[in-house]
Amino acid sequence: MRESTLRDVADLAGVSPRTVSNVVNGYARVTETTRAKVERAIAELGYRPNVLARNLATGRSGQIVVVVPYLDTPYFAELLQAVIPAARKAGYNVLIDQTDGDREHEAELIGRGSRRFLFDGMILSPLGLSQADLSIRDPALPLVVLGERTSDGTFDHVGIDDVAASTEAVGHLIAIGGRRIAAIGDQPYPTGEAAQLRTRGFRAAHAAAGLPVDESLIISTTRFNRVDGATAMAALLDRADPPDAVFCYSDLVASGAIHTALQRGLRVPEDIAVIGYDDIEDGRYGRPTISTISPDKKAIAQLAVERLILRIGSAKPVPGIELRAPHRLLPRQSTLGATAE
Amino acid sequence: MRESTLRDVADLAGVSPRTVSNVVNGYARVTETTRAKVERAIAELGYRPNVLARNLATGRSGQIVVVVPYLDTPYFAELLQAVIPAARKAGYNVLIDQTDGDREHEAELIGRGSRRFLFDGMILSPLGLSQADLSIRDPALPLVVLGERTSDGTFDHVGIDDVAASTEAVGHLIAIGGRRIAAIGDQPYPTGEAAQLRTRGFRAAHAAAGLPVDESLIISTTRFNRVDGATAMAALLDRADPPDAVFCYSDLVASGAIHTALQRGLRVPEDIAVIGYDDIEDGRYGRPTISTISPDKKAIAQLAVERLILRIGSAKPVPGIELRAPHRLLPRQSTLGATAE
DNA sequence: AGGTTCCTTTGCAGCGCTGCAAAGGACTAT
DNA sequence: ATAGTCCTTTGCAGCGCTGCAAAGGAACCT
Numbered sequence: 001m002r003e004s005t006l007r008d009v010a011d012l013a014g015v016s017p018r019t020v021s022n023v024v025n026g027y028a029r030v031t032e033t034t035r036a037k038v039e040r041a042i043a044e045l046g047y048r049p050n051v052l053a054r055n056l057a058t059g060r061s062g063q064i065v066v067v068v069p070y071l072d073t074p075y076f077a078e079l080l081q082a083v084i085p086a087a088r089k090a091g092y093n094v095l096i097d098q099t100d101g102d103r104e105h106e107a108e109l110i111g112r113g114s115r116r117f118l119f120d121g122m123i124l125s126p127l128g129l130s131q132a133d134l135s136i137r138d139p140a141l142p143l144v145v146l147g148e149r150t151s152d153g154t155f156d157h158v159g160i161d162d163v164a165a166s167t168e169a170v171g172h173l174i175a176i177g178g179r180r181i182a183a184i185g186d187q188p189y190p191t192g193e194a195a196q197l198r199t200r201g202f203r204a205a206h207a208a209a210g211l212p213v214d215e216s217l218i219i220s221t222t223r224f225n226r227v228d229g230a231t232a233m234a235a236l237l238d239r240a241d242p243p244d245a246v247f248c249y250s251d252l253v254a255s256g257a258i259h260t261a262l263q264r265g266l267r268v269p270e271d272i273a274v275i276g277y278d279d280i281e282d283g284r285y286g287r288p289t290i291s292t293i294s295p296d297k298k299a300i301a302q303l304a305v306e307r308l309i310l311r312i313g314s315a316k317p318v319p320g321i322e323l324r325a326p327h328r329l330l331p332r333q334s335t336l337g338a339t340a341e
Numbered sequence: 342m343r344e345s346t347l348r349d350v351a352d353l354a355g356v357s358p359r360t361v362s363n364v365v366n367g368y369a370r371v372t373e374t375t376r377a378k379v380e381r382a383i384a385e386l387g388y389r390p391n392v393l394a395r396n397l398a399t400g401r402s403g404q405i406v407v408v409v410p411y412l413d414t415p416y417f418a419e420l421l422q423a424v425i426p427a428a429r430k431a432g433y434n435v436l437i438d439q440t441d442g443d444r445e446h447e448a449e450l451i452g453r454g455s456r457r458f459l460f461d462g463m464i465l466s467p468l469g470l471s472q473a474d475l476s477i478r479d480p481a482l483p484l485v486v487l488g489e490r491t492s493d494g495t496f497d498h499v500g501i502d503d504v505a506a507s508t509e510a511v512g513h514l515i516a517i518g519g520r521r522i523a524a525i526g527d528q529p530y531p532t533g534e535a536a537q538l539r540t541r542g543f544r545a546a547h548a549a550a551g552l553p554v555d556e557s558l559i560i561s562t563t564r565f566n567r568v569d570g571a572t573a574m575a576a577l578l579d580r581a582d583p584p585d586a587v588f589c590y591s592d593l594v595a596s597g598a599i600h601t602a603l604q605r606g607l608r609v610p611e612d613i614a615v616i617g618y619d620d621i622e623d624g625r626y627g628r629p630t631i632s633t634i635s636p637d638k639k640a641i642a643q644l645a646v647e648r649l650i651l652r653i654g655s656a657k658p659v660p661g662i663e664l665r666a667p668h669r670l671l672p673r674q675s676t677l678g679a680t681a682e
Numbered sequence: 683a684g685g686t687t688c689c690t691t692t693g694c695a696g697c698g699c700t701g702c703a704a705a706g707g708a709c710t711a712t
Numbered sequence: 713a714t715a716g717t718c719c720t721t722t723g724c725a726g727c728g729c730t731g732c733a734a735a736g737g738a739a740c741c742t
Contacts, residue, residue: 005728016692021730029689051458052396053728056697061393063436063459071425072418072622081413084439093459095404096437098425117392118404118434226626255626262628281413282623285567285596287603346698357722362700370720394698397727 004045013041024049063093064308065119067109069101069127073225074280075250076125079146082301083123090309095119101223103128103191110137121308130190142311144304148194151320156311158304160295160327162194166201167208168329169275169293170247174209176335178245178273181206182217184232184257185224185249198249198277217243224249229256237264244272245335251276251283254290258334274334288333289341299325345386354382365390404434405649406460408450410442410468414566415621416591417466420487423642424464431650436460442564444469444532451478462649471531483652485645489535492661497652499645501636501668503535507542508549509670510616510634511588515550517676519586519614522547523558525573525598526565526590536561539590539618558584565590570597578605585613586676592617592624595631599675615675629674630682640666 006024010017015034022030023038030038041047055061066083068076080096087094095118099105106129109115110122121142126134131149143155151157173181183202187195199218206213219235221228229248233256236242248254254276258268266272268288276283279294303323311318333340347365351358356375363371364379371379382388396402407424409417421437428435436459440446447470450456451463462483467475472490484496492498514522524543528536540559547554560576562569570589574597577583589595595617599609607613609629617624620635644664652659674681 007728017728018693018730019691022691025730031690034690046453048453048455048457050397050728051455052393052400052402053697054730055393056391056397056699057728057730059393059697071422072415074413074415074418077413077415077418080437081411081439084412084437093436093456095434096421096425098422112387112389114389114392115434116389226622230626259626259628281567285571285600286627287600348698358698359700359723360721363721366700372720375720391698394727395700397729398698398700400727 003050004047005050006047008045009038009041009047012045013037060120061118062091063095063119064121064123064305064312065095065097065109066123066125067097067099067106068125069099071096071098073252074282075252075278078280079125079297079301082298083305086298086301086305090305092120092305092309099128101127103133107133107136110134110141110143112138112140116141121312123304123308128191131193132190142308144308144311146300146304148197150193151322153320154317155320156304156307156318156323157320158300158307158323158325160293160300160325162197163201163204165277165293165295165327165329166198166247167204168201169277170202170205171208172291172329172331172335173245173247173273173275174205174211176245176269176273178243179211180214180217180241180243181211181245181247182219182236182243183247183249184219184221184229184236184253186218186220187222188220195249198247202247221249221253224253226252226256226259229253229258230260231256233257233260237261237266242272245269246272246274248274248276251278251280251290251292253277254292254334255282255286258286258288258290269333269335269337275331276334279330283332288338291332291335292330294328294330296326296328344391345388346391347388349386350379350382350388353386354378401461401653402459403432404436404460405462405464405646405653406436406438406450408438408440408447408463408465408467410440410466412437412439414593415623416593416619419621420466420638420642423638424646427639427642427646431646433461433646433650440469442468444474448474448477451475451482451484453479453481457482462653464645464649469532472534473531483649485649485652487641487645489538491534492663494661495658496661497645497648497659497664498661499641499648499664499666501634501641501666503538504542504545506618506634506636506668506670507539507588508545509542510618511543511546512549513632513670513672513676514586514588514614514616515546515552517586517610517614519584520552521555521558521582521584522552522586522588523560523577523584524588524590525560525562525570525577525594527559527561528563529561536590539588543588562590562594565594567593567597567600570594570599571601572597574598574601578602578607583613586610587613587615589615589617592619592621592631592633594618595633595675596623596627599627599629599631610674610676610678616672617675620671624673629679632673632676633671635669635671637667637669 006017006020009020084094123144125146145157186199219232254274258274276290276292279292283290347358347361350361425435464485466487486498527540560573595615617631617633620633624631
């Protein structure tokens with residue numbers, strides 16, 4: 001049985017196809033009588049609008065794409081969990097892409113490929129692309145960037161204040177008695193802006209407390225995974241003068257670091273305190289629970305979607321701005337000890 | 342500047358639009374000369390095919406939707422991670438939906454809604470829908486179901502052999518000396534088929550070893566989360582006769598259960614051995630590392646996508662079949678002790 | 683009553699592509 | 713040279729909807 005169309009409904013209801021369209025879209029003023037007739041016909045035929053045809057006619061796909069490096073990284077999974085309902089509520093479907101942090105893949109997505117027609121806008125969490133790379137994108141693509149790049153004025157950027165958050169995290173380590181504090185996760189190269197902001201906060205907190213920074217305690221990692229944390233922690237503990245506290249640039253790193261410390265028979269936080277970043281669910285269930293910086297993921301998602309939709313809807317170029325979502329310091333057992341939650 | 346169209350390319354190359362289409366799609370036989378001319382024109386104009394128009398003309402969207410209950414559950418995140426590349430390779434884009442396990446939401450998706458036009462087929466991991474509910478779907482929707490439902494002959498089903506896997510898991514607990522074995526995660530109601538298969542394996546392993554099943558050691562939970570495992574474990578340990586081993590129906594449950602046991606000062610596995618299910622990444626990094634059943638997620642994704650595409654491409658109804666992906670028992674520290682990896 | 687105004691409904695054209703089937707051309711066989 | 717064959721290229725129509733602007737009608741005013 002053929003799918004019924006707008007024209008079928010129009011014929012049955014005795015009105016023009018355009019009027020049916022008006023009813024379906026809640027457009028314009030349609031009299032109650034007409035509306036009722038049309039709705040009856042729709043119900044009778046089991047009509048549903050063909051989105052594909054609508055897309056062609058309007059030149060819009062009604063979809064946005066969210067691009068993240070990894071889907072199975074809890075932080076991104078939790079973020080997506082927040083983005084999808086926000087977009088859905090605004091009438092958009094969400095396409096998801098993962099790039100594995102691959103620069104080429106990311107570049108292709110922001111370039112002018114054929115897939116461009118499939119989405120009206122993009123929320124991008126770049127990893128392989130440097131700040132400079134972002135400027136080579138298709139200028140007609142409405143774009144909101146998440147994470148730690150900064151806007152160049154042609155797209156929006158949503159993130160938390162990483163420097164402030166990192167300063168708070170390290171300040172907390174100092175407050176609970178940390179004196180030789182390590183940092184795990186620095187990335188001193190162009191695509192590592194995210195990490196570098198955290199390192200800046202690390203230094204700021206030391207400065208604020210009048211503590212010197214031992215540069216050798218700042219450990220670089222290429223990624224933010226458990227294994228990176230585990231490896232870095234092992235190196236730190238092999239030193240003659242190991243740290244008494246560690247600021248990890250993600251909760252996964254913290255989880256790996258704690259794992260190593262415990263394996264070596266150290267107590268966390270008594271022998272070495274650890275704080276992470278991201279507030280992923282895991283951190284609330286490990287042993288010890290992981291102190292962390294909690295970015296407000298719902299706020300990030302909401303801001304990103306709102307702003308993107310505004311950008312999509314606007315005929316003239318919208319100036320790119322920086323949007324800040326709130327964050328909180330969440331001290332847990334890995335800094336406060338077993339008495340904490 | 343207007344986006345250039347097939348017609349623009351045709352004019353520039355001095356051929357008909359249809360020929361350009363043939364070149365773009367690699368269709369039919371096109372002579373080298375013609376192809377070269379067209380390709381030069383395409384490059385010169387920066388032409389890219391309008392997918393929206395193609396969708397309308399072909400009646401296909403080139404998208405499949407993957408529906409999971411939760412995106413931030415590691416198992417599903419890892420599964421999606423495998424599905425997306427598999428679909429992409431086959432030329433399909435992936436839409437993702439999360440249902441929160443809500444029956445209504447799931448029912449809406451398999452019904453005949455307007456979104457139907459957006460995808461050519463669906464890979465569904467149902468949670469709220471019972472086996473019976475599945476049969477009320479839009480019969481024209483190509484569907485592949487993941488998890489523990491069974492095919493009713495109108496759709497395909499991909500999963501591992503849960504009964505066998507569970508039997509192996511519990512067999513392993515018995516092999517390492519477990520005698521009073523608990524199960525956490527049973528769901529003795531219609532939507533709990535998944536859980537019930539595992540319970541069946543639990544019984545089968547006991548039978549095979551000639552051990553009696555203590556029914557009171559089979560704990561039901563509504564979900565498969567850490568908190569469920571933690572709560573159930575607490576109840577088990579409060580008993581006068583606690584178990585010496587636990588089969589958890591997911592790694593998250595296992596993680597929660599281990600957390601509780603450790604908090605009470607018990608050693609895992611010396612005092613109580615624990616095995617999980619799913620082989621999520623977390624399980625490899627906790628302390629102890631979690632023994633588990635590892636479903637071959639790549640195989641599941643591959644089978645599901647292949648089969649769905651076959652179903653989409655076929656004019657006549659394809660009989661629904663059961664497809665089995667392999668699984669492995671992965672013993673780790675939570676059953677073998679600290680000497681294991 | 684005639685003219686205006688305002689609101690509802692309509693008709694037309696076209697979004698850019700592909701399916702279909704036929705036209706055109708080159709080549710082979712008789 | 714003519715007919716037949718085969719391969720490449722083309723023209724047409726239409727996928728189902730919406731933007732635009734105008735037509736049609738009712739209500740209101742003078």
